[in-house]
Amino acid sequence: MPDAPQQVVVLGGGIGGQVVATRLMQRLGTRARVRLIERSHAYTFPPSLLWLMVGDRSAQAISRDYSTLRRRGVEVMRATVEAIDTAASSVRTDQGTVAYDYLVIALGATLDRGALPGVAEHAHDPYDLAGAARLRDALAGFGGGRVVVGIASLPYKCPAAPYETAMLIDGFLRRRGLRDRSEISVYTPEPLPMPVAGPFAGHSVAAELAARSIGFNPTSQIDGVEAGVLRTQRGDVPFDLAVVIPPHRPPQAIAESGLTNPAGWLAVDRQTLRTRASNVYAIGDAVAIPLENGMLLPKAGVFAHGQAEAVAQNIAAQIDGSLTEVAFAGHGLCFVETGDGKAGIASGDFYASPLPDVSLRRPSRLWHAGKVAFEQYWLRRWL
Numbered sequence: 001m002p003d004a005p006q007q008v009v010v011l012g013g014g015i016g017g018q019v020v021a022t023r024l025m026q027r028l029g030t031r032a033r034v035r036l037i038e039r040s041h042a043y044t045f046p047p048s049l050l051w052l053m054v055g056d057r058s059a060q061a062i063s064r065d066y067s068t069l070r071r072r073g074v075e076v077m078r079a080t081v082e083a084i085d086t087a088a089s090s091v092r093t094d095q096g097t098v099a100y101d102y103l104v105i106a107l108g109a110t111l112d113r114g115a116l117p118g119v120a121e122h123a124h125d126p127y128d129l130a131g132a133a134r135l136r137d138a139l140a141g142f143g144g145g146r147v148v149v150g151i152a153s154l155p156y157k158c159p160a161a162p163y164e165t166a167m168l169i170d171g172f173l174r175r176r177g178l179r180d181r182s183e184i185s186v187y188t189p190e191p192l193p194m195p196v197a198g199p200f201a202g203h204s205v206a207a208e209l210a211a212r213s214i215g216f217n218p219t220s221q222i223d224g225v226e227a228g229v230l231r232t233q234r235g236d237v238p239f240d241l242a243v244v245i246p247p248h249r250p251p252q253a254i255a256e257s258g259l260t261n262p263a264g265w266l267a268v269d270r271q272t273l274r275t276r277a278s279n280v281y282a283i284g285d286a287v288a289i290p291l292e293n294g295m296l297l298p299k300a301g302v303f304a305h306g307q308a309e310a311v312a313q314n315i316a317a318q319i320d321g322s323l324t325e326v327a328f329a330g331h332g333l334c335f336v337e338t339g340d341g342k343a344g345i346a347s348g349d350f351y352a353s354p355l356p357d358v359s360l361r362r363p364s365r366l367w368h369a370g371k372v373a374f375e376q377y378w379l380r381r382w383l
């Protein structure tokens with residue numbers, strides 16, 4: 001008699017969850033029952049939110065429901081994960097308890113706009129669909145003035161995104177003839193843009209900001225936002241439009257899992273993505289992976305994707321002894337939009353010792369076309 005299918009449960013249907021579930025079905029077919037638990041009915045591709053913000057994409061064009069995953073044989077369960085019980089090998093959701101043989105946690109990072117006073121009331125951000133749509137509407141009605149782009153705290157998703165936000169707003173205001181009447185400034189607790197990628201990449205992005213007359217204020221801690229005023233530890237900054245990347249928190253559902261580091265993010269082996277619990281893996285933004293330079297592997301879709309490929313292969317190898325295991329090697333690349341129809345590209349080995357080995361290539365129309373092609377590949381191939 002054939003063995004009963006192994007129960008593989010994937011928590012979260014974002015970039016990591018979709019890739020791991022798809023690959024497991026491709027490799028194992030009926031030898032596994034793959035269930036993906038996701039609270040939303042549809043998924044929006046986050047890199048495209050920045051284009052939506054400046055009116056270059058519609059919500060419909062960059063969002064998909066989960067029918068593609070279902071066609072691939074993945075069972076998609078619409079539920080909110082509440083807790084993980086590794087002793088009982090089960091997950092509690094608002095729709096009941098689900099048992100697993102293998103578990104992959106891909107719940108992402110939670111945006112916590114309420115954690116910094118005034119952010120929810122007085123600032124915008126493009127970090128989810130509703131926020132990006134509100135910012136698009138605010139920009140459409142903006143007649144020029146002082147724009148601040150702030151980073152509330154570290155870590156946050158996509159090291160390049162706040163800088164891309166500032167440069168895309170610069171391009172938007174230029175196209176509308178409003179740039180001469182506007183100032184744009186970035187405030188960040190970081191010493192340089194994208195410090196994990198090293199000083200060359202950081203100084204290069206800072207130079208791109210300077211070339212567009214975008215003010216850059218490093219090591220600026222934001223205390224809060226009031227109507228028309230960004231409060232920083234160095235003083236008050238008046239604004240007419242504020243964009244503040246909100247604080248990010250580990251998902252509540254992992255808080256009692258016993259799998260986290262002291263900061264509450266999931267702790268894993270950086271090559272296998274195994275947690276300390278048997279048959280439990282974690283990938284993507286919910287995970288904290290320390291690097292040789294004392295920083296953390298950035299929270300970026302390219303890493304969630306690479307980790308998902310490795311985890312899917314390794315779970316499949318355990319279920320089907322004829323497959324071989326692989327390691328996640330820490331390689332990644334990221335496009336940096338500059339708002340003038342161009343993009344730079346940062347790429348390299350983030351696991352390199354003693355420092356990540358990352359290069360940044362100058363902005364060009366070719367890399368912008370590459371980012372559009374990457375978006376189309378994702379929307380057609382995965383979603």
Ligand SMILES: Cc1cc2nc3c(=O)[nH]c(=O)nc-3n(C[C@H](O)[C@H](O)[C@H](O)COP(=O)(O)OP(=O)(O)OC[C@H]3O[C@@H](n4cnc5c(N)ncnc54)[C@H](O)[C@@H]3O)c2cc1C
Nearest residue numbers: 012014015016039046047080081108158284285300301302
């Ligand atoms: C504006 C913006 C631009 C970006 N640009 C880039 C880029 O150019 N390149 C790049 O590599 N990365 C980029 N990123 C980062 C990238 O989107 C994330 O790093 C990536 O999505 C992380 O994948 P993930 O699977 O870990 O989490 P996510 O994709 O966030 O997915 C997590 C999923 O879990 C679900 N979930 C959460 N909690 C629960 C719960 N309790 N129960 C059920 N479901 C739950 C969520 O609904 C979500 O679908 C960008 C992000 C933003 C916001």
